[in-house]
Amino acid sequence: MRRRRFLQSAAASVSALAVAQALAALARPAAAAPSVPGAKWRADPFALGVASGEPRPDSVLLWTRLYPGQARPGGSATDAEQAAHFQEKSGLIALQTIEVSYEVFEDDGLKKRAQRGAVVTHAGRGWSVHARVEGLKPGRPYWYRFHSGNATSPVGRTRTAPALDAAVQRLRLALASCQHYEQGYYAAHAHMARDDLDLVLFVGDYIYESSNPQYRIRPHTGGVPQTLAAYRERHALYKLDADLRASHAAHPWICTWDDHEVDNDYAAGQSAKYADPAQFLARRAAAYQAYFEHMPVMPGGPDTWGGAHQRIHQRWAWGQLADLWTLDCRQYRTVQPCRDPLKGGGRVVLNCAERDDPHRTMLGQAQEQWLTEGLADSRRRWRLLGQSTQLSSTGIDTPLGRTIYTDGWDGYSAARARLLQAVADMGQTNVVMLGGDVHQNVAAQLRVVPNDPASPVVASEFVSTSITTRGMGEGALTRIRASNPDIAHARSDERGYTRLDVTPQSATATFLTTPFPAQVDAPLNVQAVYVVDTGHAGVHPA
Ligand SMILES: [Fe+2]
Missing domain, CATH: 2.60.40.380 (Purple acid phosphatase-like, N-terminal)
Incomplete structure (x- = not known):
């Protein structure tokens, strides 16, 4: 009735x-x-x-x-x-x-x-x-x-979006991620709200469930959320920020998530803290529900509203100019390799052979198949893949071997090689990975075998630095640069977002940053500009 x-x-x-x-x-x-x-x-x-x-x-x-x-x-x-x-x-x-x-x-x-x-x-x-x-x-x-x-x-x-058959001359998006409320003000969002953009592509860590007392400029309310009420409160706190609201009100957003929307370093049904899986899935359901309640995103997938299994990965189109995929790198992944038996989540490990196991997956079999089939039938000029983290390797060569961080794509090296080999087999050059999570700006070449000059460059990567969350120290980043010649640009000392201009001729990333995340109205400046030319995989400075 x-x-x-x-x-x-x-x-x-x-x-x-x-x-x-x-x-x-x-x-x-x-x-x-x-x-x-x-x-x-x-x-x-x-x-x-x-x-x-x-x-x-x-x-x-x-x-x-x-x-x-x-x-x-x-x-x-x-x-x-x-x-x-x-x-x-x-x-x-x-x-x-x-x-x-x-x-x-x-x-x-x-x-x-x-x-x-x-x-x-x-x-x-x-x-x-x-x-x-x-x-x-x-x-x-x-x-x-x-x-x-x-x-x-x-x-x-x-x-x-433009009509599917429209001969579009421009897609301009803001690539953004990682906005820890406690670690800074949203000067980047204030800038984004004023920027001339078609859309915002937010690739994860929209809220943080955890705190780091070392960098607290303004506090979260409540403790680490476990319940629907607590996740709602956390999301509401973030949305009470006027700059974040302005950024939402100014542009349509296309979103995917990473781990902090639920729990640091979670992998599918597995919490880093090794809680009972059923208990963790109940927490994940609460976190997912609060996420959808606060975002311009409709849940899809097997569960109705409020379930633990929700689909967020989607495919988008911008006229004849670009196909855009948003990927889910959390819900379907294999647990991190070479785990500490006493502690879950990611860690830095030396000579981890388990990462090369072909059964390991970042996207899950169904999403991976959906993506590779979609890439194969894509006929638009550019193929943009919005996903949570960094695809290019950040391993460090040492006298004893190579260390890698297991939570990123380095922990899923066979899955990464499978994806890039599929791109190579299709003969497509205009594939650009767009990521976040690592709190640094990155421009990189992507090869099936990372950093191997004998393995051709088959795709390009831009990773945007965080809105607020602190980056790694310069010492570690220097070692990463030295061990990874595929990385053309990497800086973790500044916060901001990346403006991506896509035209029929090129895809240009402008890294817009401030060294002062603690300042409400900090202006953003151009840190660097990198370009991918149509028909030529790989990045170069503008
Ligand atoms: Fe983050």
Whole structure:
């Protein structure tokens, strides 16, 4: 009954997909109470801002989450306290669902409305709102806002992807990752918000579950999250940063995750701390749910909303210019090789032969097959692979042999060689890996056999430094550079993001950085510019 009433009351322009999505939202309602069109808010429910993502030629995904502030500003609230706070600020009785409406405009003056609709949300999904807006025109900006009762959200700007057959001359994206809240201010996001971008590609470590007291400029609230409530609080804390909200409101984001969204160095169902796998999967489900509740990303995959198994890897297109894959390097990977028997996760090891075991996988068999098949049938000019970490080797040669860090692709060397051999076999030269995680800017050549001049360069790599998280010391990085001639550029001393300009002729990475992550309004400067020319695998300085 309630579903039928919702269908009748939904605005006429709500697409079939949006209705399906609203029904999915209702699949786990908080209780059998009627949906209300709004609330009488006593606090701004849009304190976490607005965001958009998943740009397609005819659709985008709009996001917000009703969040009338923290029950205990600066402290950690219990579930019950936060629920009571929500009730008090919204003026609703408990256990209701809320309808949130949205409007999409063709102009920044909000005069020409292109779409309107509504979705229903409830406590079971953290009052988060995901509205997929369809029927849009390709390759153009749109402006949007939400309404709930007496409250209206800030205005966001988004952009649709160009038509699939369009002869596009430019894709300009910001590659970003690793934004530890405690370790700095989001000067990079403030810069990104003002930058002329088509989209933001965020490749992981959006939140950090852990703390490092050594570099604390502003504290996390709460301890290391284990529960859905604690992960929600962590995400909300990050979104309360005005610069991060501005970056979301300015551009559509395409996202994947790494480990810190859940737990440092986790591998599939295995926690680095060797907790009971069932217990870890329950924690992973909570972390994944909180992630989707706070991001302009819709979960896919075998589980319904709130499950431990969610698909985030996707394929995107930008006219005839580029195919873009976002990969999941955490959920399906084999556990790190040559493990310390007493401690999980990654570590630096000497002469680890296990890493070359062909059964080991970074992406999982299904995702790897999906990717290689997709690469084989790609006919666009560029093939960009957004993934969590660094593909090129960072091993260090010593008199006793080579040391590697087991959590990165070096720990999955057979899988890396398989991927690059597939690229080589296809004869494609315009393949560019885009990564994060290592808190340094990297431009590198990619060969099936790393650093071996006899093995041709088959692809190119750009890794962006962190938004805030500290990088490794110069001593270690000097040894990495000396042992890896394939690395053309590596600097870990600055924070920022990477602007990638893709044209039919080239893919150019501009590393934009600041040495002052502790300064709110630190300006970003150009650290270096590297280019890949069409038809020639490999990077060179501009
Ligand atoms: Fe990180």
